Amino acid sequence: MKKVYINGSGTISSQKTFDNSEFLEEVTTYNDTVIPAVNPVYKDFIPGSAARRMAKGVKMGVVASNLAMQEAELESVDAIITGTGMGCVVDSEKFLSKLIDDNEQFLTPTSFIQSTHNTVGGQIALGIQCKGYNFTYVHSSVSFESALLDAQLQLINEEEKNILIGGVDEIGAHTTKVHGLVGHIKEENTETFSVLKSNTSGAVCSEGASFFVLSSEKQESTYAEVVAVQTFNTLSKENLQTTLNSFLMEHGLNVSTIDLIVLGNNGDVDYDQYYNLLVEGAFSEKQQVYYKHLSGEHNTVSSFGFWLGAKILKTQTVPAETRLNQKQINSIKTVLLYNQYRGENHSFTILKQC
């Protein structure tokens, strides 16, 4: 069985993360309920005429995947596996509002064509002429992890050598508005470094794309090894620690062998207890890192956490703004990622230094 390595990455988020030579050196702070992604210069990657037709999610996905392949020094890959929780909401909203406003008349196909969930995966394939396996997972906060697991299975079984995976979600005005109405988004503006202590319901909503080249061979650009990933549709607080213990044990690990934990807390007072159980429990003496105060929350933002964990392992540095506690160790070898959204769709991921 082959191993799985992260050989390239590209991340577009509410922070300036698209430059792989930097690592959160300048943090952008917000005081809002919805925070957009910081745009790279899209026309450096996509011809202007094509870029104008693309919604932000497609552009972010195309550029992030481009950056990841550049870093891995690849022109194309064997397969493309995308995760997106909400899909192409901008074009869906555009088509649907016009449909309703004009009573099903005067519609044009462009926004319908670009509204399907596999638009990003399809556009990336089209751009690099990749005729290989192409899947899109659309299951809320485990969309990215589903793509990761699928890629891992194919790489360890030597079905493919290089697979592009990624998570992408974009902000849609109507979608954001109605999710605000049901309390999924915070009502009050929340300052970046106050997100976790906000003591309010909902999250700060955002958008972004993180893509990675996963390969069965290690190379100069390798960030880390992906050891394991597992997802759970439900998980009770009572079973969280025991489920995590069995997951670690299955991969020859236990809590004491984890050097650092990357947590998906988003400051939603109704659901952050899951993270607090680990922070105050088994991982209280471990180095703890969080990121959603910087990235905001969206269905595939755990791919930002995956980028953060991989980058920490590669650079052996922990950005000060991501530290949740004061614990520090000299050598970070094994990282655990934990994420859930609104108490459902939990995931554990283990990354290891190469």
Add this chain to the structure above:
Amino acid sequence: MGKGVAITGMGIISAIGNNVEENYNSLISSNKGISRISKIDTIHKDDIMVGEISFTNKELEKLLGLSSDNNYSRTALLGLVAAKEAVKEAGILDISEYKTGLISATSVGGMDMTEKFYYDYIESNTNRKYIEGHHAGDSTQKIAEELGIKESLVTTISTACSSAANAIMYGARLIKAGKLDRVVVGGADCLSKFTINGFKTLMILSDTYNTPFDENRKGLNLGEAAAFLVLESDALVAKENKKVLAYVKGYGNANDAYHQTASSENGDGATLAMEKALKVANLQAEDIDYINAHGTATGNNDLSEGRAILRVFKENVPDFSSTKPYTGHTLAAAGGIEAVYSILALQRNIIFPNLNFKTPMKEFAIIPQTELKKKELNTILSNSLGFGGNCSTVIFSKG
């Protein structure tokens, strides 16, 4: 890969029946489920025909015993009906006894409710319970809960019209890798104004009965449906002495990388998908007894798919037919529906006819099977091709 991954249960609801038996009876009596649309008030109602399921949402809720404050989209309602039948037929009494997952597929998700209450959500709080039901994973999450699948692998695939075929493929992969002992796989999609108008703008909706592989085909009929299979590991089948309906013998997915919606003229993606599936199954083209084609009856699909079939099978194209004239094109569910039909064909040694066919296409000489045909069937290949260049093939066999 030996026998392949065992299928121990199946369930379906479509325009030609509310369960497996009803679907089979319609298939053998050439009973089409295509009609004018009755449940959606669209200005196109006199210009299109659809494969609509006769139950109303209220009737489905009652059938499923859901409380009145439920927030099920029609996709979730249809999905649950089919998934429950599949699990029942597999003889599963305690689903948590073995590591069981769920992989579903959908393209519209909860769009039927979103389009109904789009502005209403902002003005009043009466229907806001459906907001959470919009995203594609919601119906899957609900089906898992109702089936009793907890703390397990549950996910959703959305690759347009190949979605359910991909769910079957991924489920088989998970069983082979030992990640799960058992997995429920399939897909669900309901009719919506969104998809009706989307396909209308692409000008590929027929105003009459769809006629796959016919020279004068005018486009597709949209349909709504759900279908699920239960896949189980060899160890579990042996231990529980399970009756196996058929096996998932091979699978392949490839991308056309040609156009966001249209298929390439020579069917590159479909050719690759069929070749990959044959390789995984360790079979040759001549081992295929029947092809359940995607055959949507659009000008583009049937030409591209037909050419791909010719590229793979050359001068020995086996019997093939599209069952879309019965059900319409059920989008993300299609690969699941046609998996059930392929298994029925294997079980009963019968090929279901490609209805409505009259005139051969001028581009090639292959002609679909147009009459019900009794024939010993051991291996069936099923195609599902979709937007985004997504092409999938699944091979089913008796053993």
